[in-house]
Amino acid sequence: MAYFRGEVQKANFVQLEEEVLNGWNREKTFERSVARREGCEKFVFVEGPPTANGLPHPGHILTRVMKDLVLRYKTMRGFYVERKAGWDTHGLPVEIEVEKELGTNSKHEIEEYGIEKFNQKCKDSVFRYEKEWVNATKRVGFWIDMDSPYITSDSRYIESVWWSLKEIWRRGLLYKGHKVVPYCPRCGTTLSSHEVAQGYENVEDPSIYVKFRLKQEQEPMFMLAWTTTPWTLFGNIALAVHPAHTYVKAKVKARERSEPEEEILILAEARLDALEGEYEIIERLRGSDLEGKEYEQLFEVPVEGESHRVITADFVTLEEGTGVVHIAPAFGADDYEVCRAKGLGFSQPVDSKGQFTSEVPFRSLEGVFVKDADKHIIEMLEQRGMLYKKSTYLHSYPFCWRCGSPLLYYARESWFIGMKSLRDRLIANNEKINWYPDHLKYGRFGNFLENIEDWALSRERFWGTPLNIWICEECGGECCIGSIMELKERAKGFPFPEESDVNIDLHRPYIDEVVFRCDDCGGEMRRVKDVIDCWYDSGAAPFAQWHYPYENEEFKRNFPANFITEAIDQTRGWFYSLLAVSTAIFDAPPYLNVLSLGHILDEKGVKMSKSKGNVIDITTIFNNEGADALRWYFFTACP
Numbered sequence: 001m002a003y004f005r006g007e008v009q010k011a012n013f014v015q016l017e018e019e020v021l022n023g024w025n026r027e028k029t030f031e032r033s034v035a036r037r038e039g040c041e042k043f044v045f046v047e048g049p050p051t052a053n054g055l056p057h058p059g060h061i062l063t064r065v066m067k068d069l070v071l072r073y074k075t076m077r078g079f080y081v082e083r084k085a086g087w088d089t090h091g092l093p094v095e096i097e098v099e100k101e102l103g104t105n106s107k108h109e110i111e112e113y114g115i116e117k118f119n120q121k122c123k124d125s126v127f128r129y130e131k132e133w134v135n136a137t138k139r140v141g142f143w144i145d146m147d148s149p150y151i152t153s154d155s156r157y158i159e160s161v162w163w164s165l166k167e168i169w170r171r172g173l174l175y176k177g178h179k180v181v182p183y184c185p186r187c188g189t190t191l192s193s194h195e196v197a198q199g200y201e202n203v204e205d206p207s208i209y210v211k212f213r214l215k216q217e218q219e220p221m222f223m224l225a226w227t228t229t230p231w232t233l234f235g236n237i238a239l240a241v242h243p244a245h246t247y248v249k250a251k252v253k254a255r256e257r258s259e260p261e262e263e264i265l266i267l268a269e270a271r272l273d274a275l276e277g278e279y280e281i282i283e284r285l286r287g288s289d290l291e292g293k294e295y296e297q298l299f300e301v302p303v304e305g306e307s308h309r310v311i312t313a314d315f316v317t318l319e320e321g322t323g324v325v326h327i328a329p330a331f332g333a334d335d336y337e338v339c340r341a342k343g344l345g346f347s348q349p350v351d352s353k354g355q356f357t358s359e360v361p362f363r364s365l366e367g368v369f370v371k372d373a374d375k376h377i378i379e380m381l382e383q384r385g386m387l388y389k390k391s392t393y394l395h396s397y398p399f400c401w402r403c404g405s406p407l408l409y410y411a412r413e414s415w416f417i418g419m420k421s422l423r424d425r426l427i428a429n430n431e432k433i434n435w436y437p438d439h440l441k442y443g444r445f446g447n448f449l450e451n452i453e454d455w456a457l458s459r460e461r462f463w464g465t466p467l468n469i470w471i472c473e474e475c476g477g478e479c480c481i482g483s484i485m486e487l488k489e490r491a492k493g494f495p496f497p498e499e500s501d502v503n504i505d506l507h508r509p510y511i512d513e514v515v516f517r518c519d520d521c522g523g524e525m526r527r528v529k530d531v532i533d534c535w536y537d538s539g540a541a542p543f544a545q546w547h548y549p550y551e552n553e554e555f556k557r558n559f560p561a562n563f564i565t566e567a568i569d570q571t572r573g574w575f576y577s578l579l580a581v582s583t584a585i586f587d588a589p590p591y592l593n594v595l596s597l598g599h600i601l602d603e604k605g606v607k608m609s610k611s612k613g614n615v616i617d618i619t620t621i622f623n624n625e626g627a628d629a630l631r632w633y634f635f636t637a638c639p
């Protein structure tokens with residue numbers, strides 16, 4: 001084919017794309033495409049803000065091209081589609097990256113280092129890869145306004161968040177509670193139920209059957225209880241049985257020579273499978289007949305209040321275990337509630353690092369992380385003849401979504417938003433939302449709403465929106481500050497820097513120094529030390545990105561959103577926090593259509609993630625195959 005010699009046989013797509021991008025840039029094609037539709041019907045989009053402290057990976061690119069596809073299409077259909085970028089800048093994910101750099105591994109070390117310096121590092125880190133994000137966004141052809149993004153750590157943004165928290169507080173929905181909450185012992189902070197939902201993994205834990213000796217019985221007689229968390233036995237306060245189920249006294253023959261010849265074990269009749277070897281049923285009784293029976297404490301731990309007796313509770317099931325439930329109010333939400341209802345005592349021999357305190361009667365366990373002590377505890381039970389049998393148990397257990405530590409359920413003072421009381425409104429607002437795929441509406445998302453818990457909002461950390469509550473040291477009175485102006489009014493005489501409100505830094509440690517007088521008693525009011533869950537920040541984006549209500553025209557034009565999309569892991573993350581905040585403040589759905597996308601898998605079917613090291617570098621794809629090929633692949637590979 002001599003005729004074609006010297007002609008280009010193969011199009012260079014990469015080069016073609018770069019020429020197109022340059023053309024768009026030169027002629028401001030994106031800006032003009034938006035401006036042309038001004039005055040037309042609006043199609044509102046809210047950008048789920050990424051954090052630029054890591055490089056963008058293929059999963060981010062998938063959501064970006066999907067957003068672009070829908071928004072371009074709507075523009076072509078005649079809608080006015082403004083697109084404001086956003087950056088998520090607060091919270092544990094940011095702190096943990098900085099901690100890795102500094103080599104710190106506890107809150108104490110951060111305090112030694114200095115909160116001011118630490119927070120400055122956090123602030124610097126969140127824009128470390130901004131350039132790479134902007135470049136990748138442009139390179140893949142996602143049209144979005146990156147010149148005036150919303151930033152969750154800006155004073156104006158924080159001011160809007162403060163306003164919304166004050167609204168919630170005024171209605172009595174923001175409260176301090178002592179409750180059992182999911183707690184990360186490494187990060188030293190409470191987590192919310194939607195954060196916990198991000199981090200379940202299947203793990204093997206010990207499964208043990210423990211004997212509790214009843215007092216005032218002629219012959220040795222034991223309640224047989226089952227647990228997968230031996231370390232919680234140090235906090236045991238009661239044993240619970242179901243009032244209506246049938247229980248038996250079973251005379252059990254020794255299985256080995258080391259065991260007593262005969263002893264009597266009490267368990268639910270429906271759970272007799274738990275017994276090994278020969279036994280004889282000598283009596284049947286109802287759970288309620290056991291109520292009030294006292295038993296000997298397993299380990300000598302100081303307890304405040306009444307303890308160590310059998311109680312009845314409706315939550316006891318016969319699906320597993322023995323129908324006798326070991327109750328430790330410091331380490332289980334149900335346990336805490338039932339003990340409070342029955343007026344029983346409390347014991348928490350574990351500190352905020354998740355380590356045993358000196359209250360446990362074994363020197364060797366003091367300072368040991370509770371989950372590392374399980375083996376040791378089992379041995380001690382065995383030596384004392386209190387262990388009936390042991391094995392292991394495969395179940396799903398929650399881990400910290402950021403640092404990977406096993407979470408503990410732990411009684412702690414925290415601030416909560418009363419989402420439970422808004423449950424019906426959440427469900428009603430979800431009714432107004434179209435979900436793609438639609439099974440999420442009543443499935444993964446709807447189920448979560450049905451069983452909604454109060455939102456554990458406060459974080460005992462450093463880099464976040466400070467919780468805007470001040471408490472009087474004299475009378476305990478509370479005050480919630482809703483704006484920068486209000487703060488300056490209350491703290492007249494406080495030397496605020498001579499800066500405009502836009503530049504005032506509302507973060508720790510500066511805000512911690514702002515004290516003022518109590519209206520009621522003249523005492524000194526100080527801010528609670530906590531910051532808030534960063535998921536609240538991004539959940540406030542529909543109004544906080546417009547500095548509502550301090551500037552309010554834009555918000556009114558942009559609420560609710562017609563469309564949002566992110567990956568499936570946001571179902572109980574951002575999709576939830578948006579709905580929760582919007583329901584609490586406006587009693588309205590914040591978005592009308594939501595598209596939930598899958599995760600990108602590698603060739604073995606494993607989710608691509610930085611921690612697994614199986615992420616494909618997107619720049620390589622852009623430079624070899626080109627962005628359009630990648631876009632087409634994403635649009636067609638998983639419709």
Ligand SMILES: [Zn+2]
Binds near residue numbers: 184186187188403405
């Ligand atoms: Zn953690």
Ligand SMILES: [Zn+2]
Binds near residue numbers: 472474476477523
């Ligand atoms: Zn006071």
